Amino acid sequence: MTSRTTPPLAPLELFAVDRLIGEEERDIQATVRALVAERVRPHLAEWFEAGHVPVRELAPELGRLGLLGMHLQGYGCAGTSATAYGLACLELEAGDSGVRSLVSVQGSLAMFAIWRWGSEEQKQQWLPRMAAGEAIGCFGLTEPDFGSDPGGMRTRAVRDGDDWVLTGTKMWITNGSVSDVAVVWAQTDEGIRGFVVPTDTPGFSAPEIGRKLSLRASITSELVLDGVRLPADAVLPEVRGLKGPLSCLNEARFGIVFGAVGAARDCLEASIAYAQERDIFERPLAGYQLTQAKLADMTLELGKAMLLALHLGRLKDEDALRPEQISLGKLNNVREAIAIARECRTILGAAGITLEHPVMRHANNLESVLTYEGTSEVHQLIIGQALTGRPAFR
Template identity: 65%
Template sequence: MSTSHGPAAPDPLDFLAVDSSLSAEERAVRDTVREFGRRELLPHVAEWFAAGTIPDPHGLARKFGQLGLLGMHLDGYGCPGAGAVAYGLACRELEAVDSGLRSFVSVQGSLAMTAIHRYGSEEQKQQWLPRMAAGEAIGCFGLTEPDSGSDPGAMRTRARRVGADWVLTGTKMWITNGSVADVAVVWAGTEEGIRGFLVPAGTPGFTATVIERKLSLRASITAALSLDEVRLPDSARLPLAAGLRAPLSCLTEARYGIVWGAAGAARACYEAALEYATSREQFGQPIAAFQLTQRKLAEMVVDVNQASLTALHLGRLKEAGACHHYQVSFGKLANVAAAQRVAAKARSVHGANGITLDYPVLRHLLNLETVATYEGTEEIHTLSLGQAVTGISAFR
């Protein structure tokens, strides 16, 4: 007769044991970022959200740099060269605290630093990447404009040659870290097509204005960039960036981080709801005992674990060099939608308490409204998947 009692019951906080397949190094990254987030960020993030800013972005950048989180997936120039899954785990743990904090790291590493690393000259890499990796310099990424969000090819910002120099004129919108950045990666149309330029803060004609009155992603700094006859030497141009494919490739890197980040936001909301439901009593028993609450928790745990599996699988594909940008669109679309469902259910489990900053659920729900929009809206990623499965583009 067998004496086996069968497998252990699932862990409610990792129901499908997704993290059991992580390597020791990946677990170390997970634990380090999670502990840092809970110690250094979580006690303050509700206050930052209420204030609508990050009080000391340069200090925060240096802390992220000390942890090796800035450009952590890049090689050389002071960057750790971590694997895709390790980077994803860092994004997951940061967004479990707040989407704005993951966005800070994502814009720095996956957008600004990746653009310089992939398309910059050796001089540009040496000048900026080590400082950015250490958090001694902050970068931003100027692609979106007031009249061209989902259609970046319709951008109106222009760069024209004047002698040996370039002169840039235009406006960029919704730029994370724009007003605190030491350098902006700005994309502009030229006679030869779209090109990228490095615009240092303080360049004459270049201004950044903080966008106020946001109701989402408030623990983050968002700005509009204005370029009024900004004159730059040709050495400011990213020499290997030609066409729209260059900035879009950077967006794919950022979207990959969002796939993991959304899983983190979903997990945080589910964990908060589970704790609340098992401790909050009504009608003489915990609300977790009621069928309707259990259904919400069951649906949440399914979404959380499916999102985690999607993120991990895409990470393994990425590490194998086999992850197509259509698959990243799949992950972004699926995981953000899952996180929104989880956050909404978690808010309802919390009842009236769920609308306060004493609990994280509505903060995450509001943030996810932005996450669903930036780096490609739900509609854009839906059409990307439609094009992938039919071979027919519905964009034009």
């Protein structure tokens, strides 16, 4: 074997993934990558350390680029392909999972719920402002005792004349304390229903959750509904039952399939750059066989995850994507991303635990991504049911 050096390739260049992405999609991806480099990345260490992100400042910038609800049609939304949305999520999460979560919750949960299941009046009232980043939304499904089993939720909405009155508590709600509107799911005599709740309604509060070790560049809150009175037209009219919230979760999970690839790519690129510059025993760390074996194995898993994401994106663009296929992508890509982040930390050594490098920050964030929008165990059961025809959730 020759000892001469050759120009290095970026990890995904080995898979020639650019040949699988259209020109418009590449342009969108490049635009988001530039935004993250200029507006997000310089502040991430500070935001993560402080446990705060300026959502109100970021949202209008994201809106101007058309990133909020970008895969939805009409009402000020960009109407891009699902694959383009996925690539945007990839670049956002290459910055930080918290920033991608901001966009996912806004577009794939809160906006999608209104767009897919809302009345025309609800759409006109909220979607244009949410697409512009002028109004922030959150999505209230998870409860303190009901995460993987949302059907057991205790939040309840009861009729009082023409009004609805909501009482209950939601937990782990991204953007909750800075939201203008919350989509809240509750038990009713008609089954589970969704409600569009302006957050200035009396009885609504959203205390922020602090002391987090993960997703620190993201705002996480509890939602407390203490006799929140809403008019009859606050209910989402087009859906009853778990079909409503689960359809929204599938939208968000799709973004995670791509987003996890972004976090893994950022870790791997940072580790390669560090290994090229770090000398040990009078030669670069990158020149050692053990280091190259780690980089090769991680690149292989990154590329497979990227190819899977693109395949699922094309299926979604053809309206042929099944929920269990989204589970395949979420389970594999997040699991591999967190493994890559941990392995990259070993290459960086002690430097890898600091915020001077992104690896430990990504690893910590991915601990949350591993369990939200469906834990790995839930996705294993979804896949298992598809393979056997037998549900094993209970």
